[in-house]
Amino acid sequence: MRIIISGYIGKMGQIINEAVAADPDMEVVGGIDMKESNDGPVPVFTLPATGDVPEADLVIDFSNFSLTEALMDFCIEKKIPAVVATTALGSEQKAALAKAAETLPIFNTANMSLGINLLAKMIRLAAPSLENDFNVEIIEKHHKMKADAPSGTAIMLADVVNESIEAPKNYLFGRHGKDYKPNMTDLGIHAVRGGTLPGEHSIYFLGLDEVIELKHTVYSRKVFATGALAAARFIVKQQPGLYNMDDVISAK
Numbered sequence: 203m204r205i206i207i208s209g210y211i212g213k214m215g216q217i218i219n220e221a222v223a224a225d226p227d228m229e230v231v232g233g234i235d236m237k238e239s240n241d242g243p244v245p246v247f248t249l250p251a252t253g254d255v256p257e258a259d260l261v262i263d264f265s266n267f268s269l270t271e272a273l274m275d276f277c278i279e280k281k282i283p284a285v286v287a288t289t290a291l292g293s294e295q296k297a298a299l300a301k302a303a304e305t306l307p308i309f310n311t312a313n314m315s316l317g318i319n320l321l322a323k324m325i326r327l328a329a330p331s332l333e334n335d336f337n338v339e340i341i342e343k344h345h346k347m348k349a350d351a352p353s354g355t356a357i358m359l360a361d362v363v364n365e366s367i368e369a370p371k372n373y374l375f376g377r378h379g380k381d382y383k384p385n386m387t388d389l390g391i392h393a394v395r396g397g398t399l400p401g402e403h404s405i406y407f408l409g410l411d412e413v414i415e416l417k418h419t420v421y422s423r424k425v426f427a428t429g430a431l432a433a434a435r436f437i438v439k440q441q442p443g444l445y446n447m448d449d450v451i452s453a454k
């Protein structure tokens with residue numbers, strides 16, 4: 203499988219590069235990043251591409267939402283499926299994915315780790331039974347280099363709650379004030395940032411005299427590469443459409 207890594211020079215881009223190099227069935231043939239270069243082992247180009255670009259079977263994208271629309275145009279033009287892991291996608295970027303998915307298999311998730319996606323399944327199981335009597339709060343923690351807050355994963359988990367219950371809740375980002383008792387119609391989402399904290403997501407179901415806490419911790423970014431490569435193997439065999447990690451887990 204010939205792969206173009208979008209966000210090639212970034213932290214995840216380099217981890218994906220190493221993971222692909224260790225896989226005998228995969229090969230990195232090019233990179234997309236803000237800075238063009240022909241000095242490295244593969245050509246690195248910007249979008250929209252002006253010169254020749256390598257032939258590829260798949261794009262793996264860990265870059266920035268500012269690139270998503272141009273990236274989807276590139277994939278449509280070159281007929282290349284994509285695994286999109288970039289977070290903080292807004293409605294325009296999501297529309298670009300949906301448009302590409304009309305003609306190509308497109309994979310998208312805010313979190314590539316198998317563990318987080320199993321946590322989402324557990325939430326789907328728990329949330330409906332606890333809907334009426336338990337408050338729901340999410341706390342996420344990340345290192346000081348993370349730009350967006352709350353994390354895309356925290357929003358993804360909150361969305362899972364809302365998709366699983368009868369009366370979707372309003373997202374409440376942080377809490378500050380003198381008269382701010384929790385409301386059953388709210389779902390609190392809180393972000394802690396600093397130092398070299400590993401990525402952590404906890405969801406709390408808070409009831410009368412009892413609490414359920416489901417927590418996931420990432421100790422290394424390699425788990426995202428493992429998930430991205432599993433998504434890569436899955437997506438190249440699919441028909442056009444939008445896919446996520448649930449589809450990969452179900453296919454296992």
Ligand SMILES: NC(=O)c1ccc[n+]([C@@H]2O[C@H](COP(=O)([O-])OP(=O)(O)OC[C@H]3O[C@@H](n4cnc5c(N)ncnc54)[C@H](O)[C@@H]3O)[C@@H](O)[C@H]2O)c1
Nearest residue numbers: 209211212213214235236264265266287288289312313314
């Ligand atoms: N879905 C997941 O499981 C998962 C896991 C980790 C990171 N991420 C996401 O992946 C993205 C990258 O994370 P990172 O830690 O590697 O960040 P990073 O800042 O280290 O790397 C981003 C790379 O993208 C490039 N880039 C940014 N905007 C660009 C543009 N408009 N055109 C071309 N190149 C551009 C940058 O030059 C940089 O090399 C983020 O959105 C992050 O939240 C997702």
